[in-house]
Amino acid sequence: MLTINDNFLRLAPSYLFSxxxxxxxxxxxxxxxxxxxxxxxxxxxxxxxxxSVDAMLKAVEEMRHAHTFHGYGPEQGYAFLRQAIADNDYxxxxxxxxxxxxFISDGxxxxxxxIVDIFAATTKVALTDPVYPVYFDSNIMAGRSxxxxxxxxxxxxxxxxxxxxxxxxxxxxxxxxxxxxxxVLTRHQLAAWVDYALEHKSLxxxxxxxxxxxxxxxxxxxxxxxxxxxxxxxEFRSFSKTAGFTGLxxxxxxxxxxxxxxxxxxxxxxxxxxxxxxQTTKFNGASYPVQRAAEAIYTPxxxxxxxxxxxxxxxxxxxxxxxLIDSGLTVYGGTDSPYLWVKTPKGLSSWDFFELLLHQxxxxxxxxxxxxxxxxxxxxxxxxxSHENTAIxxxxxxxxxx
Amino acid sequence: MLTINDNFLRLAPSYLFSxxxxxxxxxxxxxxxxxxxxxxxxxxxxxxxxxSVDAMLKAVEEMRHAHTFHGYGPEQGYAFLRQAIADNDYxxxxxxxxxxxxFISDGxxxxxxxIVDIFAATTKVALTDPVYPVYFDSNIMAGRSxxxxxxxxxxxxxxxxxxxxxxxxxxxxxxxxxxxxxxVLTRHQLAAWVDYALEHKSLxxxxxxxxxxxxxxxxxxxxxxxxxxxxxxxEFRSFSKTAGFTGLxxxxxxxxxxxxxxxxxxxxxxxxxxxxxxQTTKFNGASYPVQRAAEAIYTPxxxxxxxxxxxxxxxxxxxxxxxLIDSGLTVYGGTDSPYLWVKTPKGLSSWDFFELLLHQxxxxxxxxxxxxxxxxxxxxxxxxxSHENTAIxxxxxxxxxx
Numbered sequence: 106m107l108t109i110n111d112n113f114l115r116l117a118p119s120y121l122f123s124x125x126x127x128x129x130x131x132x133x134x135x136x137x138x139x140x141x142x143x144x145x146x147x148x149x150x151x152x153x154x155x156x157s158v159d160a161m162l163k164a165v166e167e168m169r170h171a172h173t174f175h176g177y178g179p180e181q182g183y184a185f186l187r188q189a190i191a192d193n194d195y196x197x198x199x200x201x202x203x204x205x206x207x208f209i210s211d212g213x214x215x216x217x218x219x220i221v222d223i224f225a226a227t228t229k230v231a232l233t234d235p236v237y238p239v240y241f242d243s244n245i246m247a248g249r250s251x252x253x254x255x256x257x258x259x260x261x262x263x264x265x266x267x268x269x270x271x272x273x274x275x276x277x278x279x280x281x282x283x284x285x286x287x288x289v290l291t292r293h294q295l296a297a298w299v300d301y302a303l304e305h306k307s308l309x310x311x312x313x314x315x316x317x318x319x320x321x322x323x324x325x326x327x328x329x330x331x332x333x334x335x336x337x338x339x340e341f342r343s344f345s346k347t348a349g350f351t352g353l354x355x356x357x358x359x360x361x362x363x364x365x366x367x368x369x370x371x372x373x374x375x376x377x378x379x380x381x382x383x384q385t386t387k388f389n390g391a392s393y394p395v396q397r398a399a400e401a402i403y404t405p406x407x408x409x410x411x412x413x414x415x416x417x418x419x420x421x422x423x424x425x426x427x428x429l430i431d432s433g434l435t436v437y438g439g440t441d442s443p444y445l446w447v448k449t450p451k452g453l454s455s456w457d458f459f460e461l462l463l464h465q466x467x468x469x470x471x472x473x474x475x476x477x478x479x480x481x482x483x484x485x486x487x488x489x490x491s492h493e494n495t496a497i498x499x500x501x502x503x504x505x506x507x
Numbered sequence: 508m509l510t511i512n513d514n515f516l517r518l519a520p521s522y523l524f525s526x527x528x529x530x531x532x533x534x535x536x537x538x539x540x541x542x543x544x545x546x547x548x549x550x551x552x553x554x555x556x557x558x559s560v561d562a563m564l565k566a567v568e569e570m571r572h573a574h575t576f577h578g579y580g581p582e583q584g585y586a587f588l589r590q591a592i593a594d595n596d597y598x599x600x601x602x603x604x605x606x607x608x609x610f611i612s613d614g615x616x617x618x619x620x621x622i623v624d625i626f627a628a629t630t631k632v633a634l635t636d637p638v639y640p641v642y643f644d645s646n647i648m649a650g651r652s653x654x655x656x657x658x659x660x661x662x663x664x665x666x667x668x669x670x671x672x673x674x675x676x677x678x679x680x681x682x683x684x685x686x687x688x689x690x691v692l693t694r695h696q697l698a699a700w701v702d703y704a705l706e707h708k709s710l711x712x713x714x715x716x717x718x719x720x721x722x723x724x725x726x727x728x729x730x731x732x733x734x735x736x737x738x739x740x741x742e743f744r745s746f747s748k749t750a751g752f753t754g755l756x757x758x759x760x761x762x763x764x765x766x767x768x769x770x771x772x773x774x775x776x777x778x779x780x781x782x783x784x785x786q787t788t789k790f791n792g793a794s795y796p797v798q799r800a801a802e803a804i805y806t807p808x809x810x811x812x813x814x815x816x817x818x819x820x821x822x823x824x825x826x827x828x829x830x831l832i833d834s835g836l837t838v839y840g841g842t843d844s845p846y847l848w849v850k851t852p853k854g855l856s857s858w859d860f861f862e863l864l865l866h867q868x869x870x871x872x873x874x875x876x877x878x879x880x881x882x883x884x885x886x887x888x889x890x891x892x893s894h895e896n897t898a899i900x901x902x903x904x905x906x907x908x909x
Contacts, residue, residue: 106677106707106708106709106769107626107630107677107678107708107709107710107767107768107769108626108627108629108630108677108768108769108770108771109625109626109627109768109769109770109776109778109781110624110625110626110627110628110781111627111770111771113625113776113781113784113785114770114776116784123787146579148578148579149578150573150576150578151573151576152570152571152572152573152575152576153570153571153576155571157570158567158568158570158571161567161570161796162564162567162568165560165563165564165567165796166560166564168554168555168559168560168563168751168754168755169554169555169557169560170554171552171553171554171893173554174552174553174554174555174751174754175754176550176551176552176751176753176754177548177550177753177754178754211613211756211790211791211793211794212791214789214790214791215789215790215791218788218789218790219621219789222512222648223511223512223515224509224510224511224512225510225511225512225513226512226650227510228509228510238788239788239789242788243788243789246624246785246788246789248628275508275509275510276509305508306508306509307508307509308509349570349576349578351578351579351791352570352576352577352578352579352580352792352794352795353570353794353795353796354613354791354792354793354794365509366509366510366511367508367509367510367511368510368511368513368516369510369513374511374515374516376511379511379512379515382515382518383515383648385525386518386620386640386641386644386645386648387616387617387620387621387641387645387648388613388616388617388620389613389614389616389617389756390754390756391613391756392613392754392755392756392794392797393754393755394563394567394755394796395794395797491573
């Protein structure tokens with residue numbers, strides 16, 4: 106008799122964004138004329154940059170002819186892309202990461218979800234609260250008990266900087282610039298975490314999917330800017346928000362050769378070799394034309410084009426932030442991040458404010474409580490809409506709160 | 508202290524095709540003038556069909572403009588592709604599978620590897636021997652004990668039809684047309700497995716990645732042609748060999764609503780809901796332009812073009828098969844499959860024959876023992892090379908064995 110992985114039954118029955126999508130669909134159904142503006146799910150609105158489109162068109166055309174056709178590529182990704190990343194995102198910034206420490210994938214969501222495969226189910230995990238749901242759910246699916254997962258609240262009281270964990274966790278998930286709060290860690294603050302991990306032989310899973318939005322000079326763009334991080338951190342990156350790849354699917358994960366775990370004899374094992382084994386067994390590489398599109402963002406034209414798009418979204422964030430503050434709302438994030446973390450007015454619950462904004466302003470946001478209990482009383486807004494829609498949404502919210 | 512998933516240490520240290528790649532690279536390094544022909548890894552040589560290239564170019568161009576840009580798609584795949592598959596691969600053949608039972612992915616390797624996520628680690632598994640290594644390795648990674656995995660030998664004695672398992676497995680992996688042996692199951696033979704699964708409340712994981720190569724009329728192209736299979740089978744399909752998508756990455760998995768497992772209370776749970784939860788949590792959909800390329804193979808032009816390519820490879824298989832038989836070799840497969848399973852001459856081991864063919868004929872094959880102990884004494888040849896290289900390789904092998 107086939108028994109299922111019962112841990113799935115410990116999960117909340119459905120995924121946050123599906124719930125929101127259903128509510129929005131119901132509302133649209135009942136109000137077909139409503140001009141609903143989505144600032145909920147973190148999807149982008151600007152198109153792919155020309156450099157990437159052109160590179161991808163060329164790569165697709167290559168697939169038409171036998172002598173330029175590309176079949177199976179390396180599971181770890183093509184050398185051309187791994188090298189471009191190493192050169193531009195790391196070496197050029199004085200960071201010691203080599204191309205063979207970079208694993209190309211179909212996106213950071215897959216990697217942050219699948220990484221649990223390489224750890225013992227008995228490891229203790231620490232997550233922030235609120236948190237990107239994938240970290241928690243993937244750990245539950247993997248059989249980790251609720252009691253071995255510590256939530257570290259981030260809130261106004263601690264300035265959205267988690268206090269050091271109490272449970273001596275083996276694995277610490279950090280996402281900065283943070284999803285959902287849009288807050289950041291300074292170099293000094295992140296260094297404290299690296300020191301903690303080195304001292305406790307724990308691992309930091311550092312999600313840097315939003316690093317391209319950092320504008321302040323004291324905010325590290327990679328955890329490997331911090332001395333010692335090569336020994337205790339895996340970094341996840343995404344082209345989704347950096348370059349509009351949400352629909353193309355490409356990201357990468359950095360696993361330095363120096364970062365180790367321990368087997369049941371207490372012997373060191375390189376996490377690099379484990380992740381390589383995981384990916385070569387259960388993954389078959391990212392799409393070749395997509396990897397060419399990703400490579401193109403590291404050309405001079407590509408760099409300039411994606412910088413413009415990020416600038417565009419950061420302008421949205423600034424517009425939205427000022428407007429919401431003018432309306433009397435308390436706002437976090439939005440300066441080094443595409444996300445704004447907005448305190449609900451009058452003590453409304455997250456879902457009540459979500460419903461209010463949907464029904465009275467035709468604006469979709471994400472209820473903060475969907476990211477964890479400590480997110481109650483907040484909603485997340487994204488800066489990924491168009492200038493026009495951002496301005497309209499800001500005005501509607503202002504009018505509503507007058 | 509970070510402890511690793513020790514099950515990784517129970518795996519053979521590296522993956523079969525990496526070993527072969529290294530040996531071939533060494534040989535090429537030592538013999539730079541050798542015209543090495545690869546019939547080892549199952550990669551295709553014919554380019555992508557025009558219908559897919561054209562559809563993908565159009566989709567990539569859409570990504571350039573805000574009003575036609577596609578961001579995040581549904582994790583389960585776009586409706587346009589799920590419907591095209593349901594209509595053409597199932598409904599048109601009188602098979603009862605609906606679009607919402609189809610999950611689009613980045614390839615069958617990912618899905619056959621990741622599917623273990625939804626089962627209890629205590630389930631018993633049966634695999635054929637020889638077998639596609641991903642099935643075994645992914646089960647070991649998931650913590651399944653070696654003693655809970657039964658190998659069902661397929662060999663000359665049983666005509667490459669596995670005997671019914673002895674361990675009453677909960678999960679049975681079947682791959683037909685088979686990788687690596689190239690052999691098939693008739694409708695009658697497959698029905699016996701469906702009956703077994705229904706009787707024992709077990710699940711068949713049916714890998715039909717090579718169904719497009721079936722030419723004989725009594726060979727089912729889908730397990731759902733067999734009455735009752737909707738209740739006991741998950742089917743994996745790939746566009747890799749059907750339409751040359753090895754480098755694009757797209758496949759799909761069919762999880763009928765009727766197929767269930769049991770939780771620890773003995774209550775039924777739809778596997779569809781578990782796989783949906785797994786995919787929405789740890790996957791973010793296949794690339795949009797790639798899904799458009801896949802949709803195009805279901806157009807009249809696309810169908811004709813991929814049929815031509817499959818015909819091309821089947822001609823290779825026929826050429827190779829006859830030539831090897833003329834050389835006195837015993838050959839299985841190659842009529843409803845792109846794979847030929849060739850008995851080594853003079854009782855050579857798989858690796859000895861591999862080395863002989865590499866060093867004396869400049870032909871790369873896959874040692875059968877790499878797929879399991881019962882593969883010892885065989886090598887696998889693929890029909891995916893060009894006509895020219897297939898003819899040259901056949902001649903070189905014939906000359907070598909004279």
